[in-house]
Every structure is written in structure tokens, then in C-alpha cells.
Amino acid sequence: xxxxxxxxxxxxxxxxxxxxxxxxxxxxxxxxxxxxxxxxxxxxxxxxxxxxxxxxxxxxxxxxxxxxxxxxxxxxxxxxxxxxxxxxxxxxxxxxxxxxxxxxxxxxxxxxxxxxxxxxxxxxxxxxxxxxxxxxxxxxxxxxxxxxxxxxxxxxxxxxxxxxxxxxxxxxxxxxxxxxxxxxxxxxxxxxxxxxxxxxxxxxxxxxxxxxxxxxxxxxxxxxxxxxxxxxxxxxxxxxxxxxxxxxxxxxxxxxxxxxxxxxxxxxxxxxxxxxxxxxxxxxxxxxxxxxxxxxxxxxxxx
Amino acid sequence: xxxxxxxxxxxxxxxxxxxxxxxxxxxxxxxxxxxxxxxxxxxxxxxxxxxxxxxxxxxxxxxxxxxxxxxxxxxxxxxxxxxxxxxxxxxxxxxxxxxxxxxxxxxxxxxxxxxxxxxxxxxxxxxxxxxxxxxxxxxxxxxxxxxxxxxxxxxxxxxxxxxxxxxxxxxxxxxxxxxxxxxxxxxxxxxxxxxxxxxxxxxxxxxxxxxxxxxxxxxxxxxxxxxxxxxxxxxxxxxxxxxxxxxxxxxxxxxxxxxxxxxxxxxxxxxxxxxxxxxxxxxxxxxxx
Numbered sequence: 001x002x003x004x005x006x007x008x009x010x011x012x013x014x015x016x017x018x019x020x021x022x023x024x025x026x027x028x029x030x031x032x033x034x035x036x037x038x039x040x041x042x043x044x045x046x047x048x049x050x051x052x053x054x055x056x057x058x059x060x061x062x063x064x065x066x067x068x069x070x071x072x073x074x075x076x077x078x079x080x081x082x083x084x085x086x087x088x089x090x091x092x093x094x095x096x097x098x099x100x101x102x103x104x105x106x107x108x109x110x111x112x113x114x115x116x117x118x119x120x121x122x123x124x125x126x127x128x129x130x131x132x133x134x135x136x137x138x139x140x141x142x143x144x145x146x147x148x149x150x151x152x153x154x155x156x157x158x159x160x161x162x163x164x165x166x167x168x169x170x171x172x173x174x175x176x177x178x179x180x181x182x183x184x185x186x187x188x189x190x191x192x193x194x195x196x197x198x199x200x201x202x203x204x205x206x207x208x209x210x211x212x213x214x215x216x217x218x219x220x221x222x223x224x225x226x227x228x229x230x231x232x233x234x235x236x237x238x239x240x241x242x243x244x245x246x247x248x249x250x251x252x253x254x255x256x257x258x259x260x261x262x263x264x265x266x267x268x269x270x271x272x273x274x275x276x277x278x279x280x281x282x283x284x285x286x287x288x289x290x291x292x293x294x295x296x297x298x299x300x301x302x303x
Numbered sequence: 304x305x306x307x308x309x310x311x312x313x314x315x316x317x318x319x320x321x322x323x324x325x326x327x328x329x330x331x332x333x334x335x336x337x338x339x340x341x342x343x344x345x346x347x348x349x350x351x352x353x354x355x356x357x358x359x360x361x362x363x364x365x366x367x368x369x370x371x372x373x374x375x376x377x378x379x380x381x382x383x384x385x386x387x388x389x390x391x392x393x394x395x396x397x398x399x400x401x402x403x404x405x406x407x408x409x410x411x412x413x414x415x416x417x418x419x420x421x422x423x424x425x426x427x428x429x430x431x432x433x434x435x436x437x438x439x440x441x442x443x444x445x446x447x448x449x450x451x452x453x454x455x456x457x458x459x460x461x462x463x464x465x466x467x468x469x470x471x472x473x474x475x476x477x478x479x480x481x482x483x484x485x486x487x488x489x490x491x492x493x494x495x496x497x498x499x500x501x502x503x504x505x506x507x508x509x510x511x512x513x514x515x516x517x518x519x520x521x522x523x524x525x526x527x528x529x530x531x532x533x534x535x536x537x538x539x540x541x542x543x544x545x546x547x548x549x550x551x552x553x554x555x556x557x558x559x560x561x562x563x564x565x566x567x568x569x570x571x572x573x574x575x576x577x578x579x580x581x582x583x584x585x586x587x588x589x590x591x592x
Binding site (some may be wrong): 018019020021022024025026028029032035037039040043066073103104106107109110124125126127128129130131133134135136137139140141142143144146148149150152153168180183212238240241243244248258261262265271274275278281282285286289 | 312316317319320323324326327328330331333334337345346347348408410411414415416418419421428430433434436437438439440441444445446447448449452462463465467468469471473474475476521523525529531532536546549550553554561562565568569572573576580
């Protein structure tokens with residue numbers, strides 16, 4: 001039907017006046033975004049060169065390695081080490097997303113109930129630390145969690161511990177530093193959907209005899225759902241492919257996708273494998289964002 | 304909500320919000336406080352107040368004279384670092400040029416998308432989000448592989464180009480949002496009164512867009528200035544930026560000087576962001592409505 005409509009339309013030239021303004025941006029987008037990303041996808045299908053780079057021969061072995069498939073030529077058995085790295089990164093990112101939700105929901109609720117001027121001030125206060133350098137914010141958590149860091153110093157000063165607690169170089173350290181990093185990504189969408197909420201619905205629920213917990217579960221949460229979903233996705237996505245936090249305060253046993261990617265290119269010099277990891281990571285991320293966009297438009301249709 | 308039983312839930316909520324803001328600001332406050340700690344051996348053990356680390360950073364940046372200004376301080380006999388100054392210069396040049404380029408390109412893109420209809424317009428608008436949402440490490444590696452394949456030398460120019468790509472998308476989004484909320488009647492009135500397209504743009508459209516453009520520029524400066532991951536892969540050995548320098552220093556060993564550099568970087572970013580937020584603050588009386 002669309003095709004018929006397109007064909008039936010009076011012929012108009014593709015280039016319209018004013019489109020010249022799009023030209024520089026388009027060139028930049030094609031040359032420095034589409035082409036590099038396209039090259040990564042192509043390289044992921046090729047054979048590794050001996051000294052880095054690639055050999056132009058199609059080979060799907062990089063993907064086979066990621067998914068743990070055996071390869072008789074290379075004497076490789078089933079091996080899920082890379083799937084395990086993806087799973088661990090996803091788990092850590094999910095833990096980060098839910099922790100930001102728990103920390104962010106009450107705060108967003110409180111901010112949404114303030115007078116306008118105070119609202120703007122508090123939202124600014126939530127956003128401001130986000131613009132402190134990401135590396136410096138992870139570094140601050142290194143100073144807090146290290147063996148001779150702030151927490152261990154305080155605890156041993158109080159006589160509560162004899163030996164320093166091992167906090168840095170654990171998945172927990174990565175989670176807490178990423179929660180710290182991405183809290184604004186949770187609070188801002190939550191705030192947006194809580195602020196729109198009709199408070200009379202909550203009163204109605206209470207008047208009809210529902211307790212606080214039931215009202216929260218049956219009224220507040222469904223109304224805040226678009227913000228919750230957006231917040232979870234917006235925190236999960238950058239946590240999943242994060243490079244700085246796992247590199248600096250993650251344990252060497254708990255390799256994550258971001259550092260794996262850097263290793264593949266910088267130390268192993270295995271471009272096809274690194275490209276395949278990058279392609280899988282990007283596909284997963286885009287899938288999450290696509291699902292979020294879908295749930296948002298569906299929410300608008302049903303509302 | 305209910306005034307009858309406001310006590311317990313609202314006290315708990317208040318406590319949570321206090322805890323929330325403490326969590327957000329304590330790490331930064333701690334970093335600032337300990338950057339003045341006079342303890343070269345064990346950084347997190349307080350041993351009195353000193354400006355030494357900042358003086359050393361200023362000396363390494365070449366802003367004060369080591370021999371004249373730093374005489375007599377025992378922490379300052381330690382080594383001097385020749386890499387900090389060039390890194391700061393690289394960062395400033397890269398941030399200002401990529402933000403400048405991105406602001407021009409991004410604003411043009413936003414104008415083109417808002418003011419002219421063509422097939423694929425919606426698809427292009429969505430595609431422009433890709434450089435923002437794709438993991439930064441993927442973009443950094445893709446650019447590295449691409450530039451290496453072309454044989455393009457890694458240096459300031461490669462970082463500037465790499466930053467410009469995603470910053471242009473970012474500016475296009477910010478300026479586009481402002482264009483969407485803008486009244487086209489003023490432009491039509493200007494055209495009716497005989498002004499040409501260029502005059503209308505310069506005298507009517509641009510002044511209305513200015514807060515968005517300046518805000519987009521300032522935020523781009525900060526994003527470029529703070530970026531580690533993309534610069535890490537595209538800077539090569541010759542164009543180390545401040546975050547790349549800092550990353551290396553943190554991985555090698557932790558010296559009190561790093562704290563001072565960190566605080567100065569946060570301060571720089573905060574000042575620029577503060578200016579951007581101030582420009583976009585909600586006004587009491589709006590003339591547009």
C-alpha cells in the first residue's frame with residue numbers, strides 16, 4: 001500500500017532546498033561513524049592476521065569462540081568462557097541497575113513533591129556530580145575501598161577490624177562505583193514519570209481501603225513504570241560495556257566485556273575476535289534500547 | 304500524601320534523601336579534602352594541611368617557577384613530571400576544537416532536519432542517536448581500527464575528529480529540542496516583511512536558538528575534556544589527553560599529586576557545566592509564550 005502511495009505521489013526531486021545544511025553532518029556521520037562501525041562488523045567475519053590486522057578470508061570462528069562452539073581444526077572443545085564473561089557483565093550491570101532503582105526511587109519521589117524552584121535546585125544537585133570526570137569518580141571509590149583506604153582506616157581506627165577488609169577488586173566494588181556513576185540516569189526518568197502522576201489516584205486507592213504496600217504495588221508502580229523501565233535500561237546499557245570501573249577496581253578473576261574488548265585489540269591483537277565481541281555487545285545494547293522504545297510507544301498507545 | 308500518618312514514612316523518606324545526597328557528594332568532598340593531606344607515603348592517613356601537591360601540579364604545568372616558588376618545601380624535592388603540561392594543552396585544544404566543530408555541524412543538522420522534509424528524515428533522526436548510545440569503547444575501537452586501516456596518523460587530529468562525531472549528534476539533539484519548541488510565526492513574519500532567508504536566519508532564528516547552541520557547545524567542551532575511552536584508543540602516543548594521562552598514572556601508582564590533578568579537572572568541568580546550566584535555567588517571565 002505504501003509503495004502505491006509513494007508511486008502515485010507527484011514526482012518531487014529528492015534534493016530539496018535547505019538540505020545543504022545536512023551535508024557536513026551527513027558526511028561526518030558516514031565517514032566517521034557508519035564506516036568505522038561497518039568495518040568492525042566486516043572484520044568480525046574475517047581471519048586473524050599473524051601480526052594484528054586481518055586476512056581477507058571469511059571465517060566465522062570468532063563468533064564460534066564467543067558462543068563456545070567446539071572447533072575440530074583447532075582442537076577446541078565446548079568452552080563457555082566468553083559466554084561466561086558476557087553473563088557476568090550482564091549480571092553486574094543488572095545488579096547496578098536495580099541498586100540505582102532502589103536508591104533513586106525514593107529520592108525521585110521526594111524531589112517530584114517539592115515546590116518548583118526547589119525541584120530545579122535538587123535536580124541540578126543530582127546531575128552535577130555526573131559532570132565530574134568519570135575516571136575521577138571511579139578513582140574516588142578506589143581511595144574509599146582500598147586496603148589502606150578511607151573505610152578500612154575508619155574501621156580499624158574504631159577498633160572494629162584487625163586486618164583490612166578486601167573491598168576493592170571485587171564485583172561489589174564495580175557495582176557501587178557504577179551506581180554512583182549512573183544515578184542521574186535513573187533519577188531523571190523516574191522523576192519525569194512520578195511528577196506527571198495524578199495524586200488523586202493514590203488518595204482514591206487509600207480511601208477504598210488499600211494499604212500502603214498494596215497502593216504502591218497496584219497504583220504507584222504501574223504509573224511510574226515508564227520511568228522505571230527507562231531508568232533500568234539507561235543504567236544497564238552503559239554499565240554492561242563499561243571499561244573504566246572494571247579495569248580499575250574489578251578483580252582480575254572477574255573479567256568483563258569492556259576490558260575483554262580492550263585486551264583483544266591492544267594486547268592479543270586479535271582484530272576479528274575483538275570485532276566480533278564488539279558486534280555482539282553493540283547488538284545486545286541496541287536490542288535493549290529498541291525494547292525500551294517499543295515499550296514506551298506501546299505505553300502511549302494504551303494510555 | 305496522607306497528613307494523618309505523616310510521621311514514620313516521611314521521616315524514613317527524609318533520611319533516605321539525606322543519605323542519597325551524602326552518597327552523591329561525600330566521595331567528591333573526600334577527594335578534595337585529602338588532596339590537601341600532607342602525607343606523601345600513606346595518602347589516606349591525615350597528617351596535616353598542605354598546598355604542596357597543587358604547587359607541584361602548577362610547577363609541572365609550567366605556571367609557576369619550580370626553583371623560585373617551591374623552595375623550602377620538603378614534599379617538592381620529588382621528581383618532576385614533564386607529561387602533565389602537554390596533556391593539559393592537548394586536552395584544551397581537543398575539547399575546544401571538537402566542541403566548536405560539533406556545534407557548527409550539529410546546529411546545521413538540527414536546522415536541516417527541522418526545516419525541510421525529505422524521504423528518510425525520521426530514519427536519519429533516529430540514526431543520529433547511534434553515536435550517543437553505542438558503548439563508547441565500541442566507538443573508540445571502531446575508530447582505531449578504521450584509522451589504522453586507512454593509515455591515518457593517530458594524534459590530536461584523530462581525537463578531534465572522533466570526538467566531533469558523537470558531539471555533533473549531541474548538539475543536534477539539544478538544538479533540535481529547542482527548535483521543536485520554537486515559534487515559526489516569527490520567521491514567517493520576518494519573511495512577509497521582506498527579509499531574505501539569510502537575514503531572517505541571522506536576525507530571527509539564530510537569536511532564539513542561541514541559548515541552545517551555547518549550552519550545547521559548553522556541554523560538548525566538558526564531554527570532550529572528560530572523555531577517557533575514545534581518546535584512549537585514538538590519541539596514539541603523541542597526543543595524550545589529561546584523562547589518558549591520569550588513567551596511566553592511576554594504574555601505575557597512586558601519588559598525592561593525582562588527587563590535586565583530579566580536583567582541578569573536576570573544578571574545570573563543574574565551572575563550565577555550571578555556566579551551561581545557568582544559561583538554561585527556567586526564567587520567571589518568558590516572552591516566547
